[in-house]
Amino acid sequence: MAEIELSVLGRQCLSRRIGDAETLRREVAAWTAARNAAAGTVTWQFAAEDARVKLRSLYPSNPD
Template identity: 55%
Template sequence: MAKRLEIHYTPKHGSWLNIAEIELSVLTIQCLNRRIASIEELQVEVSAWETERNRIQKSVDWQFTTEQARGKLKHLYPEI
């Protein structure tokens, strides 16, 4: 099992991470909310969910404004 483990180092901050977490949550709620008998069936179900999700072009409605981000993240950026 350890030979199959593949570690990917990814940033811990950023809006893409929020989007990924949102999509995984939606996948879990809409597609993986039941017992799936086999890997093959899982692949078919997830593929169908992904195709539909892409077809409707679902997007994220951000509530966090640029001004709020600048205030909250001010310590990360030098003043010019």
């Protein structure tokens, strides 16, 4: 989820030149407040078990 938010931040807030650090802080703070107020959600496309099947190398099975 963090990667999704960073991607949205980059597209919605940081896609232009920002002249100084203080302006950057204000812009990011304003974007964060608006994003939190919108209360966006993430809709997962598959469950952990499905991920284990599709992404076998990233989700090693537990030997029980």
